[in-house]
Amino acid sequence: MIRILSSQQIKALDAYTIQHEPIASIDLMERACRAFVNWFTERFDGRNTIAIVCGTGNNGGDGLGIARMLQEWSYSVKVFVIRGSSETEDFKVNLERLRGKVEVVEITSLDETIFSEYDVLIDAIFGSGLTRPPEGLFAQAIHLMNKSVAVRIAVDIPSGLLADKVSKGEIFKADFTVTFQMPKLAFLFPSNHSFTGTWCTVDIGLNKSFIKEQQTSYYYIAAKDIRKILKPRSKFDHKGTYGHALLMAGSYGKMGAALLSGRAVLRAGVGLLTMHVPECGYVILQSSIPEAMASIDEHIHFITAIPELDKYTVVGTGPGLGQDKLTVKAFRKLLEDFRKPVVLDADALNILSDNRELLLLIPAGSILTPHPKEFERLVGKWSDDFERLDKQKSLAKQLKSVVVLKGANTSIASPEGAVYFNSTGNPGMATGGTGDVLTGILTGLLAQGYSSLDTAIAGVYLHGLSGDIAARERSMVSLIASDIIEFLPAAFKKIMHEQKV
Numbered sequence: 001m002i003r004i005l006s007s008q009q010i011k012a013l014d015a016y017t018i019q020h021e022p023i024a025s026i027d028l029m030e031r032a033c034r035a036f037v038n039w040f041t042e043r044f045d046g047r048n049t050i051a052i053v054c055g056t057g058n059n060g061g062d063g064l065g066i067a068r069m070l071q072e073w074s075y076s077v078k079v080f081v082i083r084g085s086s087e088t089e090d091f092k093v094n095l096e097r098l099r100g101k102v103e104v105v106e107i108t109s110l111d112e113t114i115f116s117e118y119d120v121l122i123d124a125i126f127g128s129g130l131t132r133p134p135e136g137l138f139a140q141a142i143h144l145m146n147k148s149v150a151v152r153i154a155v156d157i158p159s160g161l162l163a164d165k166v167s168k169g170e171i172f173k174a175d176f177t178v179t180f181q182m183p184k185l186a187f188l189f190p191s192n193h194s195f196t197g198t199w200c201t202v203d204i205g206l207n208k209s210f211i212k213e214q215q216t217s218y219y220y221i222a223a224k225d226i227r228k229i230l231k232p233r234s235k236f237d238h239k240g241t242y243g244h245a246l247l248m249a250g251s252y253g254k255m256g257a258a259l260l261s262g263r264a265v266l267r268a269g270v271g272l273l274t275m276h277v278p279e280c281g282y283v284i285l286q287s288s289i290p291e292a293m294a295s296i297d298e299h300i301h302f303i304t305a306i307p308e309l310d311k312y313t314v315v316g317t318g319p320g321l322g323q324d325k326l327t328v329k330a331f332r333k334l335l336e337d338f339r340k341p342v343v344l345d346a347d348a349l350n351i352l353s354d355n356r357e358l359l360l361l362i363p364a365g366s367i368l369t370p371h372p373k374e375f376e377r378l379v380g381k382w383s384d385d386f387e388r389l390d391k392q393k394s395l396a397k398q399l400k401s402v403v404v405l406k407g408a409n410t411s412i413a414s415p416e417g418a419v420y421f422n423s424t425g426n427p428g429m430a431t432g433g434t435g436d437v438l439t440g441i442l443t444g445l446l447a448q449g450y451s452s453l454d455t456a457i458a459g460v461y462l463h464g465l466s467g468d469i470a471a472r473e474r475s476m477v478s479l480i481a482s483d484i485i486e487f488l489p490a491a492f493k494k495i496m497h498e499q500k501v
């Protein structure tokens with residue numbers, strides 16, 4: 001897991017690295033500049049004219065160091081400096097080192113065209129030291145940079161964006177953000193995507209053991225975390241080893257959701273799958289998923305009862321369920337009778353929102369997978385993404401369950417208060433049925449004996465990875481939910497194969 005630290009912790013981490021490596025502060029800055037420049041030179045050639053806009057803190061110091069290195073690589077660079085109330089030592093040293101090499105213009109007033117002639121604008125005004133909204137010249141410069149047609153790149157953090165609090169005022173809108181060592185919490189929220197653009201981390205060698213010791217509730221999931229979770233199969237395993245899942249899904253006109261979910265349960269590796277569907281789904285189910293056993297409700301159009309539950313390891317429900325009164329009754333009975341974890345999605349969540357007393361019946365260790373609208377129905381409106389995150393954490397704690405909030409960087413909140421952000425997936429997946437596939441994957445993994453949290457982390461990651469492979473093969477535009485099931489084996493292989501290497 002990549003640990004996400006607060007600005008305060010990052011400051012302490014910088015100081016600890018300087019003292020214990022040991023390394024001079026200016027040399028650590030040099031390392032950060034080098035890491036940025038390596039990223040930059042791989043993507044932009046010398047034909048680009050570059051303006052670097054610097055503040056007078058260490059982010060500005062980075063900007064000056066980057067200017068010197070790019071000039072050494074024969075790029076055409078010009079530096080603009082906006083003075084704040086003080087200059088850091090490393091800023092001063094790097095300004096001195098730049099003397100006679102790169103033109104430095106001090107900004108005292110701004111005219112509209114100041115940045116118009118550049119191909120690339122590099123923002124080094126504020127980084128993690130930002131404490132309040134930019135004003136005056138700072139705000140004006142950010143505003144003008146945002147109006148420019150140049151490619152905009154932020155050093156560490158887009159200026160104006162607070163790493164771990166709600167940001168207000170003018171914020172640099174980067175096409176790319178190259179951030180040092182680890183992502184910042186604010187990068188993972190949908191509302192900040194227009195500021196960070198595509199972001200990546202570069203390793204600047206900050207002290208690893210110090211990072212490990214820091215208290216944090218926030219983590220970014222990496223491939224090797226999934227590799228650690230997934231259990232290799234052994235020669236003597238049999239289908240009983242991998243659980244028996246019951247999927248209650250589908251209604252007249254929405255059998256597709258049930259099928260997508262069911263196929264995904266199977267592809268996630270379950271031992272046995274039974275699907276409880278309304279009578280209208282019988283032929284559809286038997287002819288399209290021969291691997292699944294059918295349990296048929298007595299109602300033609302929707303589910304009104306639950307089957308005998310004893311033999312099932314896990315129950316997944318919600319996709320295509322509908323919200324008929326009789327279905328609500330059956331759902332209530334499920335929650336009353338089944339005391340093992342359940343996976344709840346779609347209409348199961350909508351039923352919960354409309355019948356809040358049912359929330360108390362959810363077995364501990366369950367997994368809920370709302371998309372933002374379903375989540376809003378469950379917990380009410382939020383004013384910003386930080387409040388939304390708090391609500392997600394509270395719900396997970398209250399239900400003693402894992403709450404998976406779907407979207408770009410899907411967040412997974414554990415009942416203990418930790419939040420894991422997913423690193424796979426793409427906008428091609430924003431299409432009907434992908435949520436049903438996720439429900440299936442989670443149901444299939446949970447049935448195999450993974451903990452609820454491991455199931456959610458691995459399931460969400462694999463779902464996104466499969467979506468990424470599908471987008472590569474089929475394009476984001478053409479990606480449909482079935483593709484995610486189709487490429488799930490490739491996603492498993494990618495994770496499991498790398499395990500051996």
Ligand SMILES: NC(=O)C1=CN([C@@H]2O[C@H](COP(=O)(O)OP(=O)(O)OC[C@H]3O[C@@H](n4cnc5c(N)ncnc54)[C@H](O)[C@@H]3O)[C@@H](O)[C@H]2O)[C@@H](O)CC1
Pocket residue numbers: 014015025028029030032055056057058059060062084085088125126127128129130131132133134135138155156157180204
């Ligand atoms: N040695 C280190 O600590 C390293 C720091 N690095 C860089 O240093 C950055 C952090 O540097 P700093 O802590 O100097 O802070 P910044 O350079 O982010 O900000 C400069 C100063 O501006 C002031 N300020 C805050 N908000 C303001 C506002 N709205 N208007 C005017 N002034 C404002 C603050 O006093 C702050 O210290 C990182 O983001 C990173 O780019 C990197 O060079 C890596 C190593």
Ligand SMILES: [K+]
Pocket residue numbers: 059123124125126127154155156157158159
């Ligand atoms: K910046």
